[in-house]
Amino acid sequence: MKKKKLYTAINVTAFLLPALLLFVGVLIFPIIMSGVYSLYDWNGIGAKEFILFDNYKELFTSKNLRFMKALVNSLLLAFFSVFIQLPISLGLALTLGKGRKGERFFLSVFFAPVLISTVVIGQLWLKMYNPDYGIINMAIRLITGNPDFGPIWLGDPKLALGAAFVPILWQYVGYHMLLMYAGVKSVPVELREAAMLDGASQGQVNRYVVIPCMKGILKVSVIFAVTGSLKSFDLIYVLTNGGPFKATEVPSIIMIRELFIGGKYGMGSTIAVMLIVLCFAFALIINRIFKQED
Amino acid sequence: MDTTNSIKKSSKVGNYVVYAILIIWVLVNLFPVYWMFTFSLKDNAEIFGENVVGLPTKWLWSNYVKALNSGDMGRYFVNSIIVSVSTIVITIAAAFMATFAMTRIYWKGRDTMYKFFMLGLTIPIHASIVPIYITLSKVKMLNSYQALIVPYAAFSLAMAILIASGFMNEIPKELDEAARIDGCGIWKTFFYVIVPLMKPAVSTIGIYTFLQCWNELMFASVFNSGDKFKTLPAGVQEMSGRYTTEWGPIGAALVIATFPTLIVYIFLSKKIQSSFIAGAVKG
Numbered sequence: 001m002k003k004k005k006l007y008t009a010i011n012v013t014a015f016l017l018p019a020l021l022l023f024v025g026v027l028i029f030p031i032i033m034s035g036v037y038s039l040y041d042w043n044g045i046g047a048k049e050f051i052l053f054d055n056y057k058e059l060f061t062s063k064n065l066r067f068m069k070a071l072v073n074s075l076l077l078a079f080f081s082v083f084i085q086l087p088i089s090l091g092l093a094l095t096l097g098k099g100r101k102g103e104r105f106f107l108s109v110f111f112a113p114v115l116i117s118t119v120v121i122g123q124l125w126l127k128m129y130n131p132d133y134g135i136i137n138m139a140i141r142l143i144t145g146n147p148d149f150g151p152i153w154l155g156d157p158k159l160a161l162g163a164a165f166v167p168i169l170w171q172y173v174g175y176h177m178l179l180m181y182a183g184v185k186s187v188p189v190e191l192r193e194a195a196m197l198d199g200a201s202q203g204q205v206n207r208y209v210v211i212p213c214m215k216g217i218l219k220v221s222v223i224f225a226v227t228g229s230l231k232s233f234d235l236i237y238v239l240t241n242g243g244p245f246k247a248t249e250v251p252s253i254i255m256i257r258e259l260f261i262g263g264k265y266g267m268g269s270t271i272a273v274m275l276i277v278l279c280f281a282f283a284l285i286i287n288r289i290f291k292q293e294d
Numbered sequence: 295m296d297t298t299n300s301i302k303k304s305s306k307v308g309n310y311v312v313y314a315i316l317i318i319w320v321l322v323n324l325f326p327v328y329w330m331f332t333f334s335l336k337d338n339a340e341i342f343g344e345n346v347v348g349l350p351t352k353w354l355w356s357n358y359v360k361a362l363n364s365g366d367m368g369r370y371f372v373n374s375i376i377v378s379v380s381t382i383v384i385t386i387a388a389a390f391m392a393t394f395a396m397t398r399i400y401w402k403g404r405d406t407m408y409k410f411f412m413l414g415l416t417i418p419i420h421a422s423i424v425p426i427y428i429t430l431s432k433v434k435m436l437n438s439y440q441a442l443i444v445p446y447a448a449f450s451l452a453m454a455i456l457i458a459s460g461f462m463n464e465i466p467k468e469l470d471e472a473a474r475i476d477g478c479g480i481w482k483t484f485f486y487v488i489v490p491l492m493k494p495a496v497s498t499i500g501i502y503t504f505l506q507c508w509n510e511l512m513f514a515s516v517f518n519s520g521d522k523f524k525t526l527p528a529g530v531q532e533m534s535g536r537y538t539t540e541w542g543p544i545g546a547a548l549v550i551a552t553f554p555t556l557i558v559y560i561f562l563s564k565k566i567q568s569s570f571i572a573g574a575v576k577g
Contacts, residue, residue, distance in 0.1 A: 033424075
């Protein structure tokens with residue numbers, strides 16, 4: 001019996017080893033190290049100076065870093081995502097999910113932007129937003145008949161964050177639509193038909209039958225939209241890199257700048273840790289809210 | 295009768311409205327991609343005014359030659375393939391083995407181990423960028439294939455185990471017992487019984503991991519800033535910086551980075567969609 005136990009233990013260890021090495025070595029251990037680095041003033045080369053929570057204090061008070069502004073920006077993106085992007089996704093999912101001609105075609109087209117690299121989407125929209133030759137301003141000039149019309153979408157501090165949000169929406173509407181579509185499809189057909197027989201309109205069926213059945217998926221979508229906005233990096237990096245005049249800075253942009261331009265490994269780690277904490281906190285809060293609804 | 299007729303009529307009108315909206319949304323989705331394809335074959339004069347939305351008057355394939363040669367897109371493309379394929383192989387091997395240990399062998403703590411791996415689903419890549427960067431620079435491995443492959447594999451692992459365990463749990467346990475009676479040990483059971491039945495999991499995990507690696511920007515631009523080992527996202531970004539005034543070659547670079555995924559998507563749309571759903575619904 002003992003021999004068999006030992007045999008099992010050896011096998012289990014052997015089967016788990018590659019995954020554990022990768023997971024602990026590249027994820028778990030570095031996260032702990034990030035936490036440790038965040039307590040030091042360190043530029044990566046010289047001596048580390050232990051400063052406890054001074055980095056965190058600086059993060060929230062320093063006017064140079066502008067972390068609070070960046071955090072507000074990412075929360076604005078989260079707000080846009082939840083209240084503009086997700087309703088569009090839900091509308092599309094409900095429309096396609098009840099079954100109609102061309103359903104597969106529409107679904108596949110709407111999901112396609114998710115597969116395109118964010119760098120490509122960013123570069124493409126940079127061209128579309130180009131004040132002189134971009135397709136957007138050209139179209140507006142054609143429609144309004146005003147040849148001088150030409151806002152500098154990404155170069156105007158007042159417009160830039162909104163303008164940067166549009167490609168984000170364009171890319172991810174399809175992603176949330178697909179998840180919600182799967183949710184709509186998981187609602188039993190009999191439930192729908194029963195409600196219809198009772199005289200419910202299509203809107204009422206959606207409101208009282210389909211959407212309540214999709215709560216799990218909606219929760220996942222809201223969590224992804226909010227944590228995704230907090231972590232957002234790629235599209236902002238390509239479109240504006242935080243500019244103009246830091247109007248579109250988000251935490252990840254500051255993190256990369258502190259790390260690899262400023263050489264401030266301690267502060268960079270602090271921002272990384274803050275991001276993880278915020279993502280977990282928001283995920284918990286959203287979970288709570290959905291639980292209370294029940 | 296009148297009322298039912300008018301209801302039918304109004305629902306018919308409503309139907310047209312719905313289709314009109316869907317088609318507008320199709321155009322919103324496809325037009326930027328169409329515009330990208332066409333301007334990748336035009337010169338500046340056409341893009342900037344002569345022929346903004348039409349098909350190119352003369353198809354300038356030289357833009358592609360420029361992107362591939364002086365823009366280095368050819369090398370970035372090969373790099374992306376090497377990094378993505380290696381990551382997929384490592385991720386699937388490690389995930390299958392670990393999942394086997396957690397679903398087919400009985401031992402105390404296997405559920406806890408599973409939950410431990412699932413932590414990886416919620417951890418953003420930001421969390422480990424500094425320590426990985428410092429370690430890589432210490433062992434002089436910045437600017438190499440493994441500088442991306444190892445982190446990508448680690449961050450794909452949680453999702454891969456999640457998907458793999460879904461598939462592996464559906465394989466009847468009787469098969470293991472039958473194999474044991476036939477004299478197979480644990481390893482033989484794994485390689486000859488379980489792995490051959492996991493083909494659908496291979497494609498689901500493969501697709502998911504491929505898209506993560508192919509499109510990832512943050513690690514790619516930080517760990518491999520030198521030209522030699524850059525992958526497509528960082529390469530496109532770099533090339534766009536060099537060709538700010540000439541749009542055609544940039545368009546070509548964007549198309550080169552995009553068409554492999556879109557072509558695969560045309561043939562495997564259902565499979566790709568279901569791998570995204572599998573990830574989110576269970577996670």
